[in-house]
């Protein structure tokens with residue numbers, strides 16, 4: 521199944537007195553790799569939390585599923601907070617996140633956790649203690665959990681932050697495979713060179729949408745400068761209006 525299209529229409533999010541998102545409208549086309557870029561605190565993760573139903577917001581967020589309706593949504597967070605001393609293996613961790621039966625009954629052996637770990641270069645590490653993994657290895661496990669079951673929509677929040685060169689190559693292969701399978705990918709990323717190379721479309725977000733279009737056109741030095749400036753320069757139309 522091809523993944524869904526996503527519509528964000530006039531999404532506002534205010535926490536306390538802070539306006540986090542202000543009238544954010546954009547469309548993620550079905551089956552594309554759509555990147556969200558912007559400065560720290562620009563609201564990228566908040567937009568994702570709103571999409572996942574984790575943040576109170578105004579406006580509309582709609583998933584348009586093809587065919588018979590809702591498929592599988594996977595989410596890869598920036599990182600996970602947990603007690604590193606927990607006696608939890610990699611396989612236990614995957615079981616907690618991926619299987620429907622209680623994890624205290626043990627991993628469900630009908631699910632091929634090994635194959636998912638294989639795809640992220642973690643073959644043979646299912647019995648390692650999760651808390652003893654390096655940051656990059658934990659990031660790879662977070663990617664693996666998103667592959668079980670195969671997602672129709674995958675939401676990635678800076679998935680490459682802790683990855684080394686080999687991990688980045690694995691991530692790129694995964695992205696290509698997901699894309700070829702028709703999965704919709706919504707991807708928060710700071711590495712603009714990677715976005716230019718791998719994304720179909722990019723949205724620049726700093727509380728508001730500052731640009732939205734194909735990466736080769738959108739990521740011009742001037743636009744990137746504006747996006748990361750504390751006070752974005754005004755457009756010609758805004759200058760004339762003031």
Ligand SMILES: Nc1ncnc2c1ncn2[C@@H]1O[C@H](COP(=O)(O)OP(=O)(O)OP(=O)(O)O)[C@@H](O)[C@H]1O
Pocket residue numbers: 535536538540558559560561562563564565566567
């Ligand atoms: N629960 C909260 N209460 C108040 N403010 C919050 C809360 N969560 C996030 N914020 C604020 O919302 C703003 C946007 O945060 P968000 O994490 O969405 O940004 P981001 O674009 O993902 O940043 P980064 O690139 O650093 O990950 C920040 O100023 C942050 O401090």
